[in-house]
Amino acid sequence: MDKTLLKFFISAISIAWFWWIQILLGLWPSKLQLIPSTLGGLSPILSVWMIDHFSDSDNLKVIMDSVKEWRNVIPLLILAAIIFPLLNIVSKLVSLTLSIPVLILEPEPAKLGIYLIVIVPLTFFSGLITSPLLEEPAWRGYALPRLQAEYGASIASLILGSYWWIWHQMMNLAFGVKPTLFQYCSMLGQSFIIDTLYLSSKRVILVAMFAHQSLFIMLTYFEDPLNLRSQFIYLSILWLTVFFLRKYPIPQ
Secondary structure, three states, X not given: OOHHHHHHHHHHHHHHHHHHHHHHOOOOOHHHOHHHHHHHHOHHHHHHHHHHHHHOOOHHHHHHHHHHHHHHHHHHHHHHHHHHHHHHHHHHHHHHHOXXXXXXXXXXXXXXXXXXXXXXXXXXXXXXXXXXXXXXXHHHHHHHXXXXXXXXXXXXXXXXXXXHHHHHHHHHHHOOOOOOHHHHHHHHHHHHHHHHHHHHOOOOHHHHHHHHHHHHHHHHHEOOOOOHHHHHHHHHHHHHHHHHHHHOOOOO
């Protein structure tokens, strides 16, 4: 692996885990945990910025300049915005046809009723300047093309998706979420989809940001699969979507 890319991966996980392990160890009161949580989340884009700064390159500028091409990828932006909630709903409809009990929405968001029509879009667009902006220029914008050039598209997505899952684990543990095989397989498939949509757009970073925020919407408002059967159905539909998008690329 390219030494600069390896430095990026080491930097991103080191900075993130430095802050998140402090939450795990109880060094921050609960009211202030947003501070180390956010500082850890800055690590991907900060790591690319440091590489640019010390190597006199302009990776971030080139990546972010691709946003100007958004008018050329509007269908992909729409697909990216809805893809993960859509896959979640489809998997639950399949579960219901098989008499597997599922809930579409999380209980608390479900209480909001018709107001979700306004709240969900507001959450989506306002959230683009958080994790999607802090992560995607680094993961998809910087790391993915370099991995793809060295290993090919599938291995690149496998490496990046696995790393993305590992990178999240210290934060997950800090907030009481334990790693599971289902979680890994889900995040890996989700990462493959984000990669595929981004590459289909000819590297317009806004597409990856929309897909990332689509995932956040799903995790925030839509109930996770409740049992092994519904989890298996979700994973099957997720990975079938990966296969379909890779086998039949979206023309631009």
